[in-house]
Amino acid sequence: MSTTTAGGGPVTTEAEAAAAEQLRSAVARQFGRSLHIRTLDTGSCAACEQEIRMLAAPHYDLHRLGLFFTPAPRHADLLLVTGPMLRAFAAAARKTYEAMPGPKLVVATGACALGGVYQPDAFSYGSADQVLPVDVWIPGCPPSPLALLHGLLVAVGRLADKVSGLSFVAGASS
Amino acid sequence: MPLWFVRGLRRGVVTTRYPDRSEMSARDLPTPPAFRPGALTGEIADGLVAICPSRALTREGGTLIFDVGACTACGRCGEYAPGAVTASGEFELAAARRSGLVKRIGLGAEVTR
Incomplete structure (x- = not known):
């Protein structure tokens, strides 16, 4: 993709990176205050949906963090995708994503959406990132409401991605 | 209660x-495993790979590759090899990169032999 400035000169990669970073921080600032979530079930067993539903319960109360569920993709900033992305659902998933106003985030939720449970076959793509541009991955089967909260806050840049630095070696500090 | x-x-x-x-x-939640490389032999690693129902574990020579994203925290690996596998206790597992969830664990027992 070739990009040019208003003056016609080529955009340097440094300028692009600076602009991208500026946009990213502006988006994080906006999304950090209020974010609307649309859930998308692409063939999950509904265990993930049970946990997502618990986020709205008094114990987790995601509204205190400025996060809200919306039934309309056109009102949504973030798409919370569950399930192994059935081939029959891919067109609907793409349309949902396209219907969302930008800037938008996609969060793959649960082991199915991350490619852990189903292999790609005649019925499913096997993971959400085969069809949608995923920004944050939340493991779990299902992810607990706390894990979901952490993932949503990672997506909006309010918490750091912690797992990338972990070794999963017992006794290691990181 | x-x-x-x-x-x-x-x-x-x-x-x-x-x-x-x-x-x-969060302490009561099932969590993905953490491994003790010193207790991991090739034989145990192969057994873990075979027993994992979600293909979160694969072996590549002297390395056990653990995909946290594929793990369902079912605990079967911990039952199979309690000496080599323990619960990690981590629940904040969201990653901004898919590759950040793939962990490479050296088979310590294999290397020292």
Whole structure:
């Protein structure tokens, strides 16, 4: 993709990176205050949906963090995708994503959406990132409401991605 | 009865303070495994790969590759090899890169032999 400035000169990669970073921080600032979530079930067993539903319960109360569920993709900033992305659902998933106003985030939720449970076959793509541009991955089967909260806050840049630095070696500090 | 429930009844507030404060109920959650490389032999690693129902584990020579994203925290690996596998206790597992969830664990016992 070739990009040019208003003056016609080529955009340097440094300028692009600076602009991208500026946009990213502006988006994080906006999304950090209020974010609307649309859930998308692409063939999950509904265990993930049970946990997502618990986020709205008094114990987790995601509204205190400025996060809200919306039934309309056109009102949504973030798409919370569950399930192994059935081939029959891919067109609907793409349309949902396209219907969302930008800037938008996609969060793959649960082991199915991350490619852990189903292999790609005649019925499913096997993971959400085969069809949608995923920004944050939340493991779990299902992810607990706390894990979901952490993932949503990672997506909006309010918490750091912690797992990338972990070794999963017992006794290691990181 | 979960402690948070009792505390909530006493204070009259049930809502968690996460992420500003750590959440005690997280300790009761099933979590992905952590491995003890010193106790991992090739034989045990092959057994773990065979027993994992979600293909979260694969072996590549002297390395056990653990895909946290594929793990369902079912605990079968911990039952199969309690000496080499323990619960990690980590629940904040969201990653901004898919590759950040793939962990390479050296088979310590294999290397020293």
